[in-house]
Amino acid sequence: MTCRLILLIAAVSLTFGCESLWPDRQRAAQPAAQSVVVDETRGQTNKVCEVHHIPLQAELRPISYGMPIFDPVFTDAQHRLFPHWWESWNDGCIQGPWKYVRVLTCYQCRSAYFIWKRTKEMNPE
Numbered sequence: 001m002t003c004r005l006i007l008l009i010a011a012v013s014l015t016f017g018c019e020s021l022w023p024d025r026q027r028a029a030q031p032a033a034q035s036v037v038v039d040e041t042r043g044q045t046n047k048v049c050e051v052h053h054i055p056l057q058a059e060l061r062p063i064s065y066g067m068p069i070f071d072p073v074f075t076d077a078q079h080r081l082f083p084h085w086w087e088s089w090n091d092g093c094i095q096g097p098w099k100y101v102r103v104l105t106c107y108q109c110r111s112a113y114f115i116w117k118r119t120k121e122m123n124p125e
Contacts, residue, residue: 037060037098037099037100037101037102038063038089038091038098038100038101038102039101039102040089040101040102040103041058041102041103041104044104046104047104049083049084049106049108049109050083051080051081051082051083051084051106051108051109051112052106052108052109052112054106054107054108056084056104056105056106057104057105057106057107058102058103058104058105059102059103059104059105060100060101060102061086061087061088061089061100061101061103061105062088062089062099062100062101063088063089063090063091063098063099063100063101064088064089064090064091065090065091065092065093065094065095065096066090066093067093068090077116078113081109081112081113081116082106082109082110082112082113082116083106083109084103084104084105084106084109085105085106085109085110085112085113086103086105087113089101089103
C-alpha cells in the first residue's frame with residue numbers, strides 16, 4: 001500500500017510538476033541562457049520594507065532548485081527580522097531554464113540576516 005502511494009505521488013509530480021502550482025507567474029522573455037530571469041517584482045504594491053521602513057530595491061538573486069528544508073526557527077526570524085532578503089530563491093523541485101530571479105530587497109534586511117546567521121553559528125541550539 002505504501003509503495004503504491006509513493007508511486008502515485010511520484011507519477012503525479014512528474015506529470016504536473018511544481019510549476020503547474022503557480023500558473024499566474026510572470027516569466028520574463030528568455031534572453032541568452034546565462035541571464036534567464038524570472039521577474040517576481042511585477043504586481044507588487046508594497047515598495048517599502050515593513051520592518052525597516054525604507055524603500056525596496058530590485059535585485060537579481062540566484063535560483064536554487066530542489067526540495068527546501070523547512071526550518072521553523074529561520075522562518076520565524078525571516079518574518080520578524082529580514083522579510084526582504086534571500087541568499088537564493090527556491091523555485092521548486094523541478095528545474096527550469098531560469099537562472100536568476102528579480103526580487104525586491106532591503107539592504108537593512110540583508111544586514112539583519114547576516115547578523116542573525118552569525119549569531120546562530122556562534123550559539124547553536
